[in-house]
Amino acid sequence: xxxxxxxxxxxxxxxxxxxxxxxxxxxxxxxxxxxxxxxxxxxxxxxxxxxxxxxxxxxxxxxxxxxxxxxxxxxxxxxxxxxxxxxxxxxxxxxxxxxxxxxxxxxxxxxxxxxxxxxxxxxxxxxxxxxxxxxxxxxxxxxxxxxxxxxxxxxxxxxxxxxxxxxxxxxxxxxxxxxxxxxxxxxxxxxxxx
Amino acid sequence: xxxxxxxxxxxxxxxxxxxxxxxxxxxxxxxxxxxxxxxxxxxxxxxxxxxxxxxxxxxxxxxxxxxxxxxxxxxxxxxxxxxxxxxxxxxxxxxxxxxxxxxxxxxxxx
Numbered sequence: 559x560x561x562x563x564x565x566x567x568x569x570x571x572x573x574x575x576x577x578x579x580x581x582x583x584x585x586x587x588x589x590x591x592x593x594x595x596x597x598x599x600x601x602x603x604x605x606x607x608x609x610x611x612x613x614x615x616x617x618x619x620x621x622x623x624x625x626x627x628x629x630x631x632x633x634x635x636x637x638x639x640x641x642x643x644x645x646x647x648x649x650x651x652x653x654x655x656x657x658x659x660x661x662x663x664x665x666x667x668x669x670x671x672x673x674x675x676x677x678x679x680x681x682x683x684x685x686x687x688x689x690x691x692x693x694x695x696x697x698x699x700x701x702x703x704x705x706x707x708x709x710x711x712x713x714x715x716x717x718x719x720x721x722x723x724x725x726x727x728x729x730x731x732x733x734x735x736x737x738x739x740x741x742x743x744x745x746x747x748x749x750x751x752x
Numbered sequence: 753x754x755x756x757x758x759x760x761x762x763x764x765x766x767x768x769x770x771x772x773x774x775x776x777x778x779x780x781x782x783x784x785x786x787x788x789x790x791x792x793x794x795x796x797x798x799x800x801x802x803x804x805x806x807x808x809x810x811x812x813x814x815x816x817x818x819x820x821x822x823x824x825x826x827x828x829x830x831x832x833x834x835x836x837x838x839x840x841x842x843x844x845x846x847x848x849x850x851x852x853x854x855x856x857x858x859x860x861x862x
Binding site for chain 2 (some may be wrong): 561563564567568619621622623655656657
């Protein structure tokens, strides 16, 4: 049986300092076993400025078993599947402890965004790129953050349309956007400059 | 300063003189009394790290705190509700670790 009172306490605790911690949780439709976590992309990383949504499922044996977490927002990161958002993180597997909480798990995911472990990858393609061509990795990660993790901002498609309207070809505009991590102004400068 | 001191002393003496008389007239016998005591676990922490309930409360499976829902200490000195740590240890055999410090879990010898 799920320890309901502990889960409720955890939710209150997360709510209490969600502005400070940068992580928050919403329950889906009154079902305590299904939640949505959000993580702010850490500063100084290609994920900065993005808001990443994580699907959380609590097994009935929680907290004696780890919560199941998976990224809903697409992320370009060696330890997160670019296909389905599956996460490779030890505390969500064999290193789980009942003294950990949903909040500490989300904070660990935030820390994982800051410090990728390419030697223990979830996504081999991303990990290879990280190890062999770090600059391209950073560009792609920023581009994905820009395209998938920013709400309110112009989507990448709209930015592309704007650049094409200015007279650049779609292909060169896309490459420029990708190289600038989705920053339309930087892309425009690049297109004009060279 | 000296004057105040003197005065205080005087006042004090007056009360002392009156006291025995007053006390005699207020005398009464105690017919009934009941004692009130409180207890607390000496756990160096407020709440169980597994269920997050207060140590002076009980684990989620129990209704009454106290001897029926005791605390248990590990050799590492971390305490949990007995019922909570047993659930964890049983789910982690053969080599359970302390939920707090990940050292191999051993029940502390009393």
